[in-house]
Each structure stands twice: as structure tokens, then as C-alpha cells.
Amino acid sequence: MNEESIKKFTAADFDADALAEQVRLRLSDVEKQSFLDDMCDMANYVSERLFESRDGSLVIGFSAAKNASELREDEPKLFERAEEILANAPHVKDGYIAVPQIMDNGEN
């Protein structure tokens, strides 16, 4: 293994803000630094350990279930348990889950 070609991660490789935004997390400055350090350590560990597995000619496909799953037939069924779903919704309106507005009605 050529150690010089093993990817060495540093904090500069990670945009913690962008990652946090992508996964919809808001991190405090303390959390950000702690997680950044952890990600760096782990990424370097993984990069070093799995260096030989970067070979693109190696098989990437793997199924823990070893294929041969039995898939059920597609049978359309009327879903009649909406009340059970709604029972867990934080906010219900007119028989629907009321969700926060996403579209801004074209104002912006």
C-alpha cells in the first residue's frame, strides 16, 4: 500500500455547515467542532483501512439476503386505515395531516 496515495482528510475537506444543512441539523459551534474532529478521525481510519478496496475492478454488489427473495403479487387494496395514521399526526385539518407551508405562492 502506497501511504502517500491514501487520502488524508483534514477539517478543510469537510464543509460542516453544508453537511448539517443537507441532513437538516442545526449544530452549535461546540457540536460542529466535535463532530468535525470525529468525522476527520473516522474518515482517515476508513480511508486507510479500505484503501485496497478502492480498486474499481472489485465487485461492489452484495446482498445479505443472497437474492431469491419471494416478492408478493401486486394486489391493489383500498387503504382504510387513515384514521390510525392521523392519530399520530401533530396537526390534523379536514382529515389531512396539516404540514408547514413549503411553497410561497409565487411571491418569491
Add this chain to the structure above:
Amino acid sequence: MSIANRSLWQHAKALETKEYSSLELTLSLMEKAEKENPDLNAYVTLCRERALMEAKNSDKRRSLGNALSFIDGIPYAVKDNISVCGLPLSCGSRILEGYVSPYDASVVSAFSNAGCVLLGKTNMDEFAMGTGTESSCFGRTKNPIDARYVAGGSSGGSAAAVAADQAVFALGSDTGGSVRQPAAYCGTVGLRPTYSAISRYGLVGFAPSLDTVGIITGCVRDSAIVFGFAASYDAADATCRRHPEKDFTKELGNGVKGMRIALITQTEELFLTDDVRKALSASEKVLADCGVKIVRLSLPEISNAYAVYYTLSSAEASSNLSRFDGVRYGRRATGSDIDEILLKARSEGFGEEVKRRILFGALALSKEHRGTLYESALRARAKLSLALDGVLEEADAILLPTSSSCAYLAGERKHALFDAYTMDDLLCAPASLAGLPAISLPYVSGNSMPVGIQLMGRRFSESALFSLAEKLEKAFQEEARV
């Protein structure tokens, strides 16, 4: 003979002969759980009324000669990431505050159809991420053997409940050792079945290519009995497969002479405590005395198991946990717009460990780094799985420790990325990554905390594992008596 501290098999026989009733048994366990839970914290939900009603129904069925099964009336517990209709489901997390399951998981239905009595839902590490049941929003579960120590994780509540005789058996989930390790720490038997043998319908996903429902019992025979009811084809789980066997107790008591057991040389080179080495040596001797041939084989791929497991499980978790946003269920946050609401809900709802893994998972899947991290891990997983299949062509099972040590002190590994996980996951991850069954059974030396010995077998070879494990179990019990 006291009703306490009996095996499932003994309880089932006692119910059959009417030595006592399911109601008496259920009351005994429920009262013990209610009394001890404020300290032990094995349960997050105890359902007394439901349990007593189910027990009475069981007794009534039995009096009419209509017992549903051999285990009709046996009380059990379920980890709180497995859906039970009408009961809260938390996954040990604030983000699911207020959520009540609208349906039974298929495995819960299976035990309900067998007439078992549900005692309650057990504590766990948040979203099954952890090794100590310390990250739950309900507080930590203590080890029933010595409260200073962790119960293990993430199925620590289930393991503690069985160890403390607060449930005859318990269901957990095992992604990277989360049934085997707490079982080892609490001195119980933990089974991770072949991937796809037990339906995952109703199990909240952490890493679906690794997750299995697991079983925790007081002894190997009980594990074989319970597995017989749990292993069943389910059309609701597309990954579920029919197990080729039906009766997993049939090989118990059979000789194991002539079987071949592999010891992986790399696991012996790890840092293992003296207790664990002693247990491994004792196991080797027991099996050799039974006529088993021990072969030492090299499996260098195993040393990558932790890196592979952490990368793939984090990547899958990052995707799976994106559904938790407080919009359709769980704890909804308030905010000025959708972005604010989602950010607040997830930031306030998830704990530190979950956030850490979600972030790393997102990193592993990112365009810039997925080649180095995620895709490399996929290839390494395939290599490891092929290598394990190769070993299992030369041996019937692999013998290795469950964990590098006994349980650790509470708080000792709260945030130790490599100390906590490297060794333990390295020993449990291989079975998870390859979809192989593995069973952990306890070894106790003197007054020390128990350590776990693990047997890993070919896919759908649970019967052979039970047979081997029972031999070890009997020998360990004999040694402890001397």
C-alpha cells in the same frame, strides 16, 4: 420449586402440567419489574392490564384444552423499536415523543398468535446506535449483575429484563451486535439469526442491509424454541426468506463429534482481556473434548470489519432517519417556516450519537467522498463476505469472543469513537456484514462479570449453532459449579 429463575422450557412445562398458571407467572414477573424498574430501567413501558388480560385468556384456553402453542402464556418483552399496536414506540428518542404504533410488527403477531403475554417495551440506545443503552432519552439501563456497569447495547433493556427475571425472553434488534453484546454483558444468550430469517416488518430501520430482529433468552434451548416461532416467511418484508428448517430444537443434545470449528487467527491477536482469553481457551477445550476439530484459519479481511460496518451503517442511517422530521408524527417543533421547523425538530429531537452518525453517513454518501468511503466499504463488505463463506466451507462454524471485555463502567465510554466501537464491533460486525447467524453465550469465571463467547455459522444453520452452543453452555455451567 420456586416460580422464579426458570427457563422458558421449564415454565412452559409447568403451565402444561398446571403447576401454576400464566396469570401467576405474569403477575410474578410484572410485580418484580414494577418494583425494580425505577432503579434498573429495563422497561420504558409496562402494560400491566394488557398483560394480565392476555394471561387470563391463556389460562382459559388451556383449561379448555385449546392452548395455541407450547409457549402459550409465556410472558416476554419487546425492544422499543419494534412496533406493538396501541403502545408507544420511542426508539429511545425524543423525536418520537407521543408516537403510538398503529400496528403490530409481524414478529409480535407471531408471538401473539402463539399465545405469549406481552409485558412491555424495553429501553435501548437511541435508534439502536450505541453499545451501553446509555444514550436513551429515558436514561441508562443498569446491568442487573452489578449496577455500576452498563447493560450493553443497544438492546440493553431486553437483556437486562431477561437477566433480572423480569421477562422469560425478550426480542431485540441486532445491526452490529446489539443483541449479542448486551446478552454477553448481562449473562444471557443472544441470537442474531440469519439475515432475512425473521421478518423486519414493524422494526424501525437503522441500517436495513444489516438489521435483524434478535432473541435474548436465559439459555440456548430457550433460544431455539423462541426462534422456531419467530422464523417465518412474511410477504410484508421483501427481504424475508423461508427458513429451510422448522424444528430448531431437534439437534439439541446431539453429538458434535466430527464437526469443524474455525478460530480466526486475527481475532486472537486483538486486545482481549484475560477473562475473554480464558473463556476462548475454555471453549476450545470443551469443543475439542467433544470430538470437534479446531482449525486455525487466517481471515485478514476481518480487520476491516469496523471501518466497513461504521461507514455502511452510518450511510444507511443517514437515509433512514431523514423521515423523522416531526411533520407527520412525533415531536413537531414550532418555527417561522418549513426549514426552521425541520431544523429545530431534528436538532432538538436527536441525541448526540445519532447526529454524529447521520453526519458521517451523509459525508460517506457525498459526491466528493463516496468513492473513498461508501463505495470502498461496499467492495470491502463483498470481499469479507466471500472470505467468510470460504472459511465456512472448511468449517461448520467460527468461534470467537462476542466482545473484547466484560461490561464496562457506566460513563466510561460515553464518547470514545474508537475505544468503544473498534474492538466490540470488530467481533460482532462480520456476522452482520455477511448476513450470517451468530449466537452469544455467557462464560463466568469466579465472581467476575460474564463475558460472551460467540459462534457464527453458515446461513440458515441455526440448528447446528444451537447444538454447539448447548455443548459449551453445559460445560460452562459445570465449570461454574465446581
